[in-house]
Amino acid sequence: MFFSKSVIAAAIVLFSVSMEVSAHAAITPVLGVNGKPTRNDVQRPTNEKPCGNTNIAQKLDSSSVITLKADKSFDATITNFNTGVDGSREIVSALVDVTGTGKKFTKATVKKNGTKNPTNVGPEELIIQLPSACQGGKSKNKCLVSLKTAGGFGNCVVVQNSPKKREDGAVGTRAARAARIALEDLD
Template sequence: MAVARSVSLQAHAHAAISPVLGVNGTPKRSDVQRPSDAKPCGNANIAQTLDSSKAVQLKADNTFSTTIQNFNAGVDGSLQVDKVLVDATGTGKKFVAAQMVKNGQKNPPTVTSAAISVKLPGGTTCQGGKNKDLCLVSFKTAGGFGNCVVVQQPKAGGAKAKVTAKANASAKGAQASPTTELKRAVRRAEFKNRMNA
């Protein structure tokens, strides 16, 4: 009887961290995975869903915040993340430990959600996805459930880089003007020579 009850609890014990890799919109109980050392994202297809999944934005201090939602109370629906890993390649093959900055409750009395925060290791450069700016983060709760989340790292320089690029383009345009004028003058001279010939 105890074994049957344990299996029943495991079948209904879930918590998901948003946005779930490969899931559009609000996660459901069926979207929750059982991360393991061999499969830190559970059964999610990383290659097919990395670029199409909603990404959480990484801040300049290498932290990001998101939400964890449980689907039942108690430790089995724990909001506490016991293991968080990051793979800067976005392939799901090179995970290293990250750090929980703000965690959820281990034994929540109700079905609820909580804000959580993670800090990636110093020097982390996200290199996954077609734009080479995505990291993959694996979460595993005290209840043994969880999933992966895609994190996007802003390009170095951000708005400053855009302003610099625009200024450089303007400078190139200004430098090109004398060349353009010279070409026009040469064409006019060639036209006059043909007319006088």
């Protein structure tokens, strides 16, 4: 009888540890992931690797982006894959690298946070405020935001500045201006 209780106790401990190891929450869109993230897309951001094992240089310009609002804030969605603190949707660390290189992070502000100890699995809205506009990537308008939950999980997202508007309301980009000039020269 004692052996059976020991085996059961060991099984419970192993089950608990396995649940903790598989606990995750992802903030979308995940750097380097196109489409809906899965449990395997979640990283463990650290000071040395703020985006986990994701190769920032290869993924920054090819990743889906979130557009900054005029007040330099952005909305993101965090989804947990299990309940409790290990599946926390509360952001405890929000860092931004406006150069997009992953080497010069400063603090960002969480304006609307998620639940620390959720009793359900699912999405929740976050609002993050950046201290300045983005300056990175090939287009010089992207930045990298590293987000980490109370459970120690998270990932990076790519954020870009809102497109500048011309006085007539059209979006003004270098390519659009060049195209307009070329058309005007044809007239």
